[in-house]
Each structure stands twice: as C-alpha cells, then as structure tokens.
Amino acid sequence: MVWRYPAGMAFADGTADFRSDTVTRPSPAMLEAMVTADVGDDVYGEDPTVNRLEQTAAALMGKEAAVFTPTGSMANQLALNAQTRPGDEILCVAGAHVRNYENGAASAVSGLSFRTVDNPRGIVSLDDVARAAAAPGYHMPRVTLLVWENPLTISGGTVVPLEAQLAASAAAWEAGMRVHLDGARIFNAALALGVEANELAASADTVMFCFSKGLGAPIGSIVCGPADTMEEARFVRKRLGGGMRQVGVLAAAAQVALEGRGRLADDHALARSLAERLHERFPEAVDLEQVQTNMVLFDTGPTPWTDVELIETFGRHGILVGDITPGVLRFATHKDVDGDDVDRILGVLDAL
Ligand SMILES: Cc1ncc(COP(=O)(O)O)c(C=O)c1O
Known part of the structure; x- marks a missing residue:
C-alpha cells in the first residue's frame, strides 16, 4: 500500500506548518x-x-x-x-x-x-x-x-x-x-x-x-x-x-x-533550539524561560516587522505560523517539522 503522507518532517508539498501541534498528518x-x-x-x-x-x-x-x-x-x-x-x-x-x-x-x-x-x-x-x-x-x-x-x-x-x-x-x-x-x-x-x-x-x-x-x-x-x-x-x-x-x-x-x-522529547528539543536561535538575533523578542515544552512565542514588537508582515513573508516561503495574541507569533513543534524546517525559519529572517 502507498501512503499519502510522509513519515515526518515537512509535509509532502514542502510546507512546514508551525501554527499548532494539531496539524500533523497520521503516520x-x-x-x-x-x-x-x-x-x-x-x-x-x-x-x-x-x-x-x-x-x-x-x-x-x-x-x-x-x-x-x-x-x-x-x-x-x-x-x-x-x-x-x-x-x-x-x-x-x-x-x-x-x-x-x-x-x-x-x-x-x-x-x-x-x-x-x-x-x-x-x-x-x-x-x-x-x-x-x-x-x-x-x-x-x-x-x-x-x-x-x-x-x-x-x-x-x-x-x-x-x-x-x-x-x-x-x-x-x-x-x-x-x-x-x-x-x-x-x-x-x-x-x-x-x-x-x-x-x-x-x-x-x-x-x-x-x-x-x-x-x-x-x-x-x-x-x-x-x-x-x-x-x-x-x-x-x-x-x-x-x-x-x-x-x-x-x-x-x-x-x-x-x-x-517518547518522541515528545524531540519536539521540546526542537522548540528550545528554535528559541535560542531566535533569541540570538532578537533577545527582547523571545523569553527563553517561557520555552518549557513544544512552543515558542515570538514578540514582534522588538523587531522591525509587524506580525502580519512576518506571517505573510514566512507564508511565501512555505512556512506557516500564526498569532497567539496580536503581535505575538507562536511556533509549535510536532512530529511533522524538523531541524531543516527550523533552519528555513532562520534563513527567511536572515534574508529580510
Ligand atoms: C489546553 C487545551 N485544552 C483543550 C483544547 C481543546 O481541544 P480540541 O481542539 O480538540 O477541542 C485545546 C486545544 O488546543 C487546548 O490547548
């Protein structure tokens, strides 16, 4: 049988969906x-x-x-x-x-x-x-x-x-x-x-x-x-x-x-690495103490961009992310995103 969904990482069309951990496809x-x-x-x-x-x-x-x-x-x-x-x-x-x-x-x-x-x-x-x-x-x-x-x-x-x-x-x-x-x-x-x-x-x-x-x-x-x-x-x-x-x-x-x-530990490690790399670039935008499980909040206030601009820019690069409250983006890690997808997030920011 041929399954439609890949075993992990970005979806088959290359989209990396960080909006929530509810978006995963069945393995x-x-x-x-x-x-x-x-x-x-x-x-x-x-x-x-x-x-x-x-x-x-x-x-x-x-x-x-x-x-x-x-x-x-x-x-x-x-x-x-x-x-x-x-x-x-x-x-x-x-x-x-x-x-x-x-x-x-x-x-x-x-x-x-x-x-x-x-x-x-x-x-x-x-x-x-x-x-x-x-x-x-x-x-x-x-x-x-x-x-x-x-x-x-x-x-x-x-x-x-x-x-x-x-x-x-x-x-x-x-x-x-x-x-x-x-x-x-x-x-x-x-x-x-x-x-x-x-x-x-x-x-x-x-x-x-x-x-x-x-x-x-x-x-x-x-x-x-x-x-x-x-x-x-x-x-x-x-x-x-x-x-x-x-x-x-x-x-x-x-x-x-x-x-x-048992694989939840990977999600936590991935969130932590994303948070640290975002924090290196925008120390005021990420509270590392808040990153305790599989989510990273990114306050766009201390950055040159609005939440809407960032959501649109990421979207053009096949990365989905949403607001948790106005001005604050949430990245959630889960079984269908990986380290390459985190590299893509940083790559988009670095090229802005
Ligand atoms: C803490 C918490 N409780 C309950 C729910 C509700 O779950 P569902 O979306 O399956 O109704 C959610 C959904 O995100 C949640 O985050």
Whole structure:
C-alpha cells in the first residue's frame, strides 16, 4: 500500500506548518492501525479498540475509567458537566482554555460561570482557593470545581509545578470542591517537569488529554476519572451527539500515538533550539524561560516587522505560523517539522 503522507518532517508539498501541534498528518503506522482495527458499536460498549484505548488511558492516569471523545473541548465539557450543577462557578486562571476557547460551552451547555485568577503561568494559589471557598451564604454562586490547565496554552505551553498543583488541589478537596485537569498536552507537561503523567493526574478527580495534539493522532481526546463520574460523562457525551459507533478506526490511531509518546522529547528539543536561535538575533523578542515544552512565542514588537508582515513573508516561503495574541507569533513543534524546517525559519529572517 502507498501512503499519502510522509513519515515526518515537512509535509509532502514542502510546507512546514508551525501554527499548532494539531496539524500533523497520521503516520504510516497510524494509518495501518486504522485500516486493520477491530471495531464494534461503541455506543453499546462493543468496540474492542476503543475499550482497549480507554483502559490504557485510565491506567496511565491512575483513574478507574475513561471515555473517548472526538475533541478535547468535548472531553473538558463532559468533566465540567458531570461534576457541577447549573449555576455553579468554576475556579480557574483567566487565560484557561475552558473559559476562553470553547465558545461559551460551560455556560451554554452546563449553566456554569467562572471565578478567575489572574496568573499568567496558570497557578491557582492556596489563597485563591480559600477565597473561592469562603462561605457564600445566599448571595453568591457556589464554587464547586477547580480547573487546572497544564501546560497552559495561552502562555506558550508553560507548566504548573507539581507541588503547586497538589497543594491547591488538596485545599480545594478540603473545601468540598472537585478538581479537573485540562491536560490536553499532559505528557509534554510531565516531560518538562520530570514527573509521570499520573503524578499530575493524582491532583485531580478527572483529567482529559488529547491524542490529536503533540501525540500526533489525527483525531481524538479522552477524559479519565472515577467510574461513576465517567458513567455520567458517557451519558452526557451521547446527549451532546458524541456517541460515535464504530470509532475504533480512530481509537486505533490514537493508541499508536499514545505508545509513541517518547518522541515528545524531540519536539521540546526542537522548540528550545528554535528559541535560542531566535533569541540570538532578537533577545527582547523571545523569553527563553517561557520555552518549557513544544512552543515558542515570538514578540514582534522588538523587531522591525509587524506580525502580519512576518506571517505573510514566512507564508511565501512555505512556512506557516500564526498569532497567539496580536503581535505575538507562536511556533509549535510536532512530529511533522524538523531541524531543516527550523533552519528555513532562520534563513527567511536572515534574508529580510
Ligand atoms: C489546553 C487545551 N485544552 C483543550 C483544547 C481543546 O481541544 P480540541 O481542539 O480538540 O477541542 C485545546 C486545544 O488546543 C487546548 O490547548
């Protein structure tokens, strides 16, 4: 069989796509697994490939059960819905994905609002938890769920230290809250922190992670947690139209991606080398301390060019990059870019 996609590096047409780690194409091993997957109707719980993936993920996270979902947003929203009641508040940092980038799902789907903490590095402190837990009487919503995001996407993939997460989660539990971890890229966080993913997951009741980001699968995410909470999540998934029938074809690729997670170290090394080379040229534009996982933020303010000019110029050279906030470019590394592509970025800048 001839696979359409190359095994790695720039895409077949030579494009190097640094906009996100979600852009990867399935590897030959993933495509092979998809074609040969043993499937059944997952709404009846009869898809052996999905069941295996859910068991593997739950075990890796140290949880009782797991529910496979089409997207990370749905996995987050199932966790939120299953652990709150309409009218409750969620405690999280202001930049959290669940608050800003899920199109209002928490309020539209589950009737929730947010109690936010202004911490650009994703840290919710013991004081924040104590304030949120302070008895509301009859005048304020109940804060019933603490949500972590680790790594934090908006800050360019910086990580929340394990100790900080453990301490505030313990306080939240003490106050009767539940805790959810949006670990879309949890294996990147674990690698950067030098801990196991289940150590991070241990500070949450529920944890979600994505196969479709740094792990490189084309589609799919998963939410893990206690068996009864996952039962409810499965019910809500069906309510939202996420019962996916013979979805083992996707779970098969996700399983391959999960087993290949060792390669994330390459992405981190590539991001670091890109950051250092950008920093040599524009020290003010790159904060090296921020480069902790597979993303590099490049502030165009200290350069002679605007973000729009740079995006257009890179685009003409077959390099795709986007803004994370106005004026700040984000380069994400993943399995389909390599050192040659990083050379190309520097080559374009040097020729300007
Ligand atoms: C931290 C975080 N959580 C959740 C998501 C949502 O994942 P999806 O795009 O699969 O809905 C993303 C997507 O980038 C993310 O970065």
